Amino acid sequence: MADIQLETSGRDYLFAISDNDNHLTQIEKAAHSFYRTRTFDDSSLLLDSLNKRVPSALVIDSAQTDMSSIDIVTRVRRMLSADKLPIVFICSPSQTDLIDGAMGYQGVNVLTKPYRRTALLNAISSQVNSAIEADWDNIEPVQQAALKNTLDSFNSIADLISEGTPVAYSSVAENCQPLIKAVQDQNFQEMLGGIRGHDNYSYVHSMRVATLLSLFGQAINIKGDDLMTLTAGGLLHDVGKMVIPHEVLNKAGKLDDDEFAIMKTHVDHTLEFLDKSNDLPKGVGIIAGQHHEKLDGSGYPLGLAGTELNQLARMAAIIDIFSALTDRRVYKPSMPPEKAFSIMGSMKGHLDPILMVAFKEMLLDSVGDL
Ligand SMILES: [Fe+2]
Ligand SMILES: [Fe+2]
Incomplete structure (x- = not known):
């Protein structure tokens, strides 16, 4: 494990x-x-x-x-x-x-x-x-490139959002190549270690989601452009959070109803930004738009249910929740994966049960820290 x-x-x-x-x-x-x-x-x-x-x-x-x-x-x-x-x-x-x-x-x-x-x-x-980031110079080249490139994409997206300029998917995809390679070679531990302590939490979370989605995709035999869609979708899935006020985004305690309503708008902000792009694969929009939807229709923003939920969205929902639970925040220790699985197991009707089994098996197969 x-x-x-x-x-x-x-x-x-x-x-x-x-x-x-x-x-x-x-x-x-x-x-x-x-x-x-x-x-x-x-x-x-x-x-x-x-x-x-x-x-x-x-x-x-x-x-x-x-x-x-x-x-x-x-x-x-x-x-x-x-x-x-x-x-x-x-x-x-x-x-x-x-x-x-x-x-x-x-x-x-x-x-x-x-x-x-x-x-x-x-x-x-x-x-x-x-x-x-200076420490990244000491790690192996592919993992180093994965970190530097994804951070570049992430930082430039922050600028693009504030300027209202569309993102070029081709450049995000190019920047995700080393990450895919590191995951393919089962050589991504130092890369994940390298983002520990980085204090751009949105970057850390998105990078972990991209890595885990790439790992999950490869475990269930997704390849080529579809694998890139999954990985880049992971990196881009929450970019709308960049416009959520700091005090809501980083609140240490539970969000109240008004704050949660604001937080939920990150999905619309993400889609509004991604929609400007003219080369974005449909799958990236699905991951961004549906990662908070639940199989029983109780998710947001649209309350999609059952077959309305694309497989990419089902995978993204699993990885996003697992990642959020196991991410480390100052006010919240990183949760052991066993505990995350047990919480996810109790979310009856929310997550795809077949994909959940595949995801657990994949993690059992993984080596070292995630
Ligand atoms: Fe999200
Ligand atoms: Fe997320």
Whole structure:
């Protein structure tokens, strides 16, 4: 059985130092969907803690009196290089000496006050992700290309959506080729390991869905263009989530009725975006449009039932639920596959029973972490 473990490394943590409690509270609130924040008002305690655990990133607020904020950067960089610990340095635009000093260090992103919450999240995120993406250079070429290419597609789609420009399916398909090859060769473990800790959750989820759909497709003998449709469909199935408000998309608790209504619109947003494309295979639209439909008609957006549900949609529904259950979030540990299967087994009438058996058998056959 594939082993899907919860990681308990410092990678879930963000450290933040300031002598201003309000700033620390703001940082903690801004990051709470992504990280457990540990706050410090004492630089020696911070340095001591860094010796014991390396967090995902460190936020240094220049409002720091016991040691100058630049001295903290210097001390931290002596202990940990830029690829080990990204730093976000917050100061006022008038503190030009501090800005110049901080920018003299590698892996330090300077953010000036006042800043928007999303700017802080983006600063942390771009720092964390560039450290993780730099590690991809150390993995085997096909898997490395799979990661880099799919991330390229994903990032450029974010731009295309905001510009209202259609996606060229041919370029997404080209970018999915190495992923298909890695899965074909049963050589995708490092690739999945490489996205652990990446803090673009939508990318991580879509990449896992693409990989599992590709694996599932190959296990039931789907080949060629149809296999590409499945894989690219996995990567594109949730792109409409890019326009869902951050606080709904990343809410740690259960969504209330209004929030769930907003969340459900991601399917329409995805279809609206994909419909602009003139070279998209029908199957990709089916995966995107029907992955939340259920066999008994209780799904969304259309409440399709039984034979109205295409086989691709049935496969995508299984993989999407399995993936969502076993994905790791800060507020939700990765669930072991056995438990995910048991939950899925209790969803009576929702999922295709024959495909469920095939999927379980395929995972029993898989080796290592998924
Ligand atoms: Fe979805
Ligand atoms: Fe999904």
